[in-house]
Amino acid sequence: MQKNGSILTAEHLNLYYGDKQALSDVSISIPPNRVTALIGPSGCGKSTLLRCFNRLNDLVEDVRIEGRILFEDGDIRGPDCDIVALRKRIGMVFQKPNPFPSSIYDNVAYGPRVHGVRSRERLDAIVQESLKKAALWDEVADRLDDSAMGLSGGQQQRLCIARTLAVEPEVILMDEPCSALDPIATSKIENLIDDLKEGYTVVIVTHNMQQAARVSDYTGFMYLGRLVEFGPTARIFENPQEELTNNYVTGRFG
Numbered sequence: 030m031q032k033n034g035s036i037l038t039a040e041h042l043n044l045y046y047g048d049k050q051a052l053s054d055v056s057i058s059i060p061p062n063r064v065t066a067l068i069g070p071s072g073c074g075k076s077t078l079l080r081c082f083n084r085l086n087d088l089v090e091d092v093r094i095e096g097r098i099l100f101e102d103g104d105i106r107g108p109d110c111d112i113v114a115l116r117k118r119i120g121m122v123f124q125k126p127n128p129f130p131s132s133i134y135d136n137v138a139y140g141p142r143v144h145g146v147r148s149r150e151r152l153d154a155i156v157q158e159s160l161k162k163a164a165l166w167d168e169v170a171d172r173l174d175d176s177a178m179g180l181s182g183g184q185q186q187r188l189c190i191a192r193t194l195a196v197e198p199e200v201i202l203m204d205e206p207c208s209a210l211d212p213i214a215t216s217k218i219e220n221l222i223d224d225l226k227e228g229y230t231v232v233i234v235t236h237n238m239q240q241a242a243r244v245s246d247y248t249g250f251m252y253l254g255r256l257v258e259f260g261p262t263a264r265i266f267e268n269p270q271e272e273l274t275n276n277y278v279t280g281r282f283g
């Protein structure tokens with residue numbers, strides 16, 4: 030944990046895609062073991078900020094980043110940062126479920142295998158535990174060798190969460206994890222997010238304000254690349270300090 034009580038802190042972050050500035054002077058501190066939602070209109074930089082937290086923007090050509098991102102005590106943008114180790118500690122779940130075209134078991138065992146776990150007994154235990162934490166075990170326990178592609182969209186997304194949990198991350202980044210799912214599957218993922226904060230820090234990007242209000246403890250409202258306001262979710266929705274936030278949460282634009 031950091032001196033300010035956070036697990037992850039961005040300081041004066043600017044990000045440019047070529048000439049276009051997508052983040053402007055963003056500073057934010059993410060509290061541990063809580064769910065933090067990033068909301069704001071399309072194109073305001075939510076996903077860009079999320080991707081900075083595990084250096085996924087490094088893969089984008091022509092990107093330039095200024096500022097610091099501290100994870101615990103180290104700067105993840107520093108030369109000493111081991112990206113593979115970072116992505117193990119800060120996992121990511123994407124908008125569209127993206128299971129590998131292999132068995133349910135192998136999807137979950139993939140990460141631990143990459144990180145050197147060889148014992149079948151240990152892998153069995155990790156697969157079972159991760160699927161239980163992702164609230165999927167009861168639905169797949171008798172068909173672990175079946176293809177992950179045969180699962181429903183909601184099950185696939187929970188499998189992707191299990192795959193992320195299998196390498197024991199500390200932070201889970203979720204980029205619109207329910208946007209491809211129906212309401213029942215969405216509510217399962219939302220319940221799961223609530224359970225996850227016992228053991229993990231969750232940062233979720235969502236278009237859906239009701240979802241942010243339901244699942245998060247803290248909310249950051251972004252607009253045109255800036256973090257306009259950040260605070261406890263109830264305060265952001267019920268008593269925002271900034272007029273822009275108020276206009277957005279009351280549905281005056283979006």
Ligand SMILES: Nc1ncnc2c1ncn2[C@@H]1O[C@H](COP(=O)(O)OP(=O)(O)OP(=O)(O)O)[C@@H](O)[C@H]1O
Pocket residue numbers: 046049051069070071072073074075076077078089236
């Ligand atoms: N790889 C990229 N190359 C160039 N520009 C990009 C890239 N990714 C995002 N952008 C631009 O950066 C800005 C912020 O995009 P970002 O995806 O972070 O916004 P967002 O708030 O997550 O939007 P949405 O809610 O629509 O997903 C947008 O103007 C977008 O067009």
